[in-house]
Amino acid sequence: MIRLQQLSLMRGTKPLFENTDLTLNPGDKIGLIGANGAGKSTLFGMLRDELHPDQGSIDFPRNWRVAYVAQETPALERPAVEYAIDGDTTLRKLEKELAEVEAMEDQEAAGHRMGELYGLLADADAYTVRSRGEQLLVGLGFSQDQMTQPVSSFSGGWRMRLNLAQALMCPSDLLLLDEPTNHLDLDAIIWLEDWLKRYTGTLIVISHDRDFLDGVVNVIVHIDERKLKRYSGNYSSFERQRAAQIVLAQGMLEKQQRKQAHLQSYIDRFKAQATKARQAQSRIKALARMEEIAPLRAAAEFSFEFREPLRAPNPLLTLENVAMGYRGTEGTEKQIISGVNFSLQTGQRIGLLGVNGAGKSTFIKTVADDLSSLSGVVNVGKGLAIGYFAQHQLEMLRDDESPLWHLVRIAPDVREQELRNFLGSFNFPGTMVTSPIRPFSGGEKARLALALIVWQRPNLLLLDEPTNHLDLETREALTDALAQFEGTLMLVSHDRHLLRATTDQFLIVADGKLTDFDGDLDDYKDWLFKTKLAAKTAAANESPAARPAAAPSIAEAVTTKAITSNNKAAKSALSSAQRKPIEARIKRLEEQMSRLTEQKSTLDARLADSAVYEPDQKNELRTLQEEHASCSKALETLEAEWLEQQEALEKLAA
Numbered sequence: 001m002i003r004l005q006q007l008s009l010m011r012g013t014k015p016l017f018e019n020t021d022l023t024l025n026p027g028d029k030i031g032l033i034g035a036n037g038a039g040k041s042t043l044f045g046m047l048r049d050e051l052h053p054d055q056g057s058i059d060f061p062r063n064w065r066v067a068y069v070a071q072e073t074p075a076l077e078r079p080a081v082e083y084a085i086d087g088d089t090t091l092r093k094l095e096k097e098l099a100e101v102e103a104m105e106d107q108e109a110a111g112h113r114m115g116e117l118y119g120l121l122a123d124a125d126a127y128t129v130r131s132r133g134e135q136l137l138v139g140l141g142f143s144q145d146q147m148t149q150p151v152s153s154f155s156g157g158w159r160m161r162l163n164l165a166q167a168l169m170c171p172s173d174l175l176l177l178d179e180p181t182n183h184l185d186l187d188a189i190i191w192l193e194d195w196l197k198r199y200t201g202t203l204i205v206i207s208h209d210r211d212f213l214d215g216v217v218n219v220i221v222h223i224d225e226r227k228l229k230r231y232s233g234n235y236s237s238f239e240r241q242r243a244a245q246i247v248l249a250q251g252m253l254e255k256q257q258r259k260q261a262h263l264q265s266y267i268d269r270f271k272a273q274a275t276k277a278r279q280a281q282s283r284i285k286a287l288a289r290m291e292e293i294a295p296l297r298a299a300a301e302f303s304f305e306f307r308e309p310l311r312a313p314n315p316l317l318t319l320e321n322v323a324m325g326y327r328g329t330e331g332t333e334k335q336i337i338s339g340v341n342f343s344l345q346t347g348q349r350i351g352l353l354g355v356n357g358a359g360k361s362t363f364i365k366t367v368a369d370d371l372s373s374l375s376g377v378v379n380v381g382k383g384l385a386i387g388y389f390a391q392h393q394l395e396m397l398r399d400d401e402s403p404l405w406h407l408v409r410i411a412p413d414v415r416e417q418e419l420r421n422f423l424g425s426f427n428f429p430g431t432m433v434t435s436p437i438r439p440f441s442g443g444e445k446a447r448l449a450l451a452l453i454v455w456q457r458p459n460l461l462l463l464d465e466p467t468n469h470l471d472l473e474t475r476e477a478l479t480d481a482l483a484q485f486e487g488t489l490m491l492v493s494h495d496r497h498l499l500r501a502t503t504d505q506f507l508i509v510a511d512g513k514l515t516d517f518d519g520d521l522d523d524y525k526d527w528l529f530k531t532k533l534a535a536k537t538a539a540a541n542e543s544p545a546a547r548p549a550a551a552p553s554i555a556e557a558v559t560t561k562a563i564t565s566n567n568k569a570a571k572s573a574l575s576s577a578q579r580k581p582i583e584a585r586i587k588r589l590e591e592q593m594s595r596l597t598e599q600k601s602t603l604d605a606r607l608a609d610s611a612v613y614e615p616d617q618k619n620e621l622r623t624l625q626e627e628h629a630s631c632s633k634a635l636e637t638l639e640a641e642w643l644e645q646q647e648a649l650e651k652l653a654a
Contacts, residue, residue: 001025002047002174002202004228006056009042015226016042019056022221022228026173029196029203031213031235034223036443036471040206043223044068044176047204060174067172069180073159075152080142080162083151085133087166091124124171136165139191140184141356157183168195177205181212182468185356186494190525208472210235211496302427303477304454309487312459313381314346314599314630316488317367322376324359324366333374336362340376340514344460345634347595349489351499353517353524354509360492361391363509364464367490382623387458391465391492394445399438403428403448406437411455426451442469450478459487467495496521505588518585582649589642596635603628 002024009017016039024030032040045051046058048068067087076083086092098117104110125132137147140161146154151162160183167175181189193215196203204221207213213220213235220231220238231238319342325335336359344350344367354360365371366378368388390396397406407419423433426447437445446469453461461482467475475495482489482502493499499521506524508517517524603624606612612621 002058002060004056004058007053007058007228008055009039009046009051009053011039011042017053017228018226020226020228022230024202024204024219024221024230026202027200028219029199029217030205030219030221031217031238032204032206032221032223033213033235033238033472035473036441038223039226040223041178043228044178044204044206047174047176064173065171066174066176067167067170068176069160069167069178070163073151073156073163077150077152079148080151080154081130081133081137081147083162084137084165084169085129087169088124088129088171090171091121091126091129094121094124095126133165133169136168139188139195140165141188143357161188164192173201175199175201175203177203177207179206179208181207181209181494184494186353186496187355187528189494190528194529208467208470208475209495209497210472210475302473303480304425304450305481306454306461306485306487307457309459309485310385310457311383312346312385312487313383314627315634316344316346316381316384316460318343318377318379319367319373320377320379322366322378323374324362324371325374326362326371327374335374335512337509337512337514342514343634344488344490345592345596346459346488346599348505348592349503350491351503351506352490352492352509353506355528358509359512360509361464363514364388364462364490364492365390368462384460385456385458387453387456387461389449389453389461389463389466391468393449393466394442394469397437397445397449400436402434402436403451404433406448406452407455410452422455423451443471443474446470447474461485461487461489461491463490464492465494466491467493467498504591516585518582520584582645582652586642586645586649589638589645593635593638593642596631596638600628600631600635603631 002022004020004022006019006021007017008015008019032043034040042051046053047060048066078086094117098114098121101110101114101117121127134147142158142161151159154162164177164180167177180192184192189209189212193212196205196216203216205213205216215234217234218232220233220235222229222231222238222242231241233241319340322340322342323335324337324340325333327333340363352360352363362371366373368386368390369380370388370390403423404416404419407423408416411419420433427444428448428451437448440448446466450466463482466478470478475498479498479501482491482498485502489502491499491503506517506519508515508524519527607624607628611617612624
């Protein structure tokens with residue numbers, strides 16, 4: 001059990017905790033939430049015995065083994081898999097002692113201790129440790145080749161994955177994870193979520209990913225007003241309970257205020273009358289004794305909205321047999337995706353799926369013209385305005401310059417006060433708007449990057465992991481803003497809540513190809529475990545000479561279980577599994593056809609207007625005719641596919 005009693009702590013002049021109490025039970029999986037700077041990481045420091053409270057106590061069994069993710073990774077030449085196994089410090093100590101005992105000259109004297117050490121190593125699962133280490137690294141996105149590479153060869157994000165692997169490798173009673181999903185892709189997050197569900201110790205995790213919290217935790221601890229408040233259930237349950245508390249507290253406050261006003265009114269009327277003096281004095285004492293109910297305040301909500309996008313062409317762009325990848329300095333090419341045939345229509349809202357390294361960012365960069373295609377034809381519609389948030393967008397900001405400087409650079413002719421007002425709507429008030437951004441947090445810099453995109457009124461948003469540095473509040477604001485965005489959206493994100501709320505169609509990059517994914521995020525999770533992760537784990541468990549079987553296709557992964565049985569129930573399950581993606585595709589086709597039909601009607605009406613045929617309207621007429629032809633062609637293509645899908649559905653029903 002973890003027990004905090006009357007805990008108080010100051011950091012500098014700022015009080016973080018004041019006389020707060022909290023009890024956590026063994027085996028609880030706790031999500032620790034609160035505003036930035038509220039004290040979440042400081043609480044972790046106290047649990048690791050690196051910080052000590054100014055007052056009160058924090059107690060848990062001294063024999064508990066505590067595991068956490070190191071923040072620094074030395075540039076070692078040690079292979080990645082050995083570095084991960086180093087997380088099991090007890091095992092490493094036993095191995096070191098065994099090596100020392102085996103090197104002793106007097107082997108007879110060492111024999112007894114050697115036998116004990118072999119027994120202890122067996123208890124520590126020493127003989128499966130490499131397999132376990134490799135499986136951890138597979139789940140976190142490492143390939144077989146990467147496991148043997150030195151730690152020094154990895155970038156900062158990959159080194160943090162290695163530190164996470166070390167923490168998971170360590171047998172522990174208490175596991176502390178501070179933003180473990182920050183450096184992970186969606187596939188690795190899904191794997192980590194599954195791993196943590198099976199963890200038997202006590203888990204405390206700080207995270208801004210609400211879907212991750214919903215999937216893992218059964219307790220929420222909220223830091224608010226320097227207190228720690230425990231809520232049973234996951235994050236969604238916390239939100240409901242918190243909202244109910246705010247409503248209840250507001251009602252109690254209003255009731256108390258009415259009672260206070262009534263007492264004060266009596267006192268004011270009768271305190272000067274001798275016959276009522278005793279009653280008036282009694283009410284004065286009652287008013288003094290009445291404990292003031294403080295209003296329970298919700299956090300001040302941050303919100304913003306995208307400006308109306310510029311008029312968009314349709315299609316926005318088309319790709320014909322395009323190959324994507326990178327060109328080396330000596331003319332060499334590394335192809336990542338090939339044979340891409342894709343037309344991006346106005347109003348589409350696409351989520352891009354795929355395992356780490358499959359090529360999602362390569363695809364986004366090519367669409368954004370940040371990366372040239374290796375071959376094929378890219379046709380860009382006239383008037384296309386792209387708002388691009390790259391995965392490393394913050395590195396493109398100038399640390400020595402202010403938010404205002406960044407905005408002036410893209411809007412040099414706009415009045416400064418208008419720019420200041422705009423930045424103020426993104427929570428850059430007062431002197432902050434003219435201060436260098438170097439000391440800004442990652443979340444504040446991400447807000448600035450978003451503000452710069454919003455100002456430019458794009459009709460196509462390309463967002464590659466936009467939530468990496470955002471807290472829960474800002475993620476919610478981004479989710480709301482994207483849900484209301486009137487342009488076209490293409491999104492890569494490990495935040496499943498954001499994907500669900502803002503996209504209505506998924507594409508998947510897998511095996512060097514871009515294809516439609518006919519399913520939702522739950523289907524993607526199933527596919528991931530049945531194909532990519534299963535294949536990698538099998539490869540990790542086999543000898544180097546063994547060749548793992550090829551991973552099944554997406555459709556095969558969905559239907560494999562049903563095919564293994566010939567009974568009636570299995571056939572029914574197979575039919576259902578086959579119908580689901582077809583029905584989902586038909587639904588999406590109908591939505592796209594509806595949008596295009598509406599657009600075509602608008603164009604028909606404009607072409608029916610005689611004014612557009614005046615001599616001075618030639619350019620406008622040509623644009624309308626091109627858009628009408630493009631719209632008609634796209635509608636014809638969609639209708640043909642709709643008929644094909646309907647026929648496929650009818651065959652299954654036969």
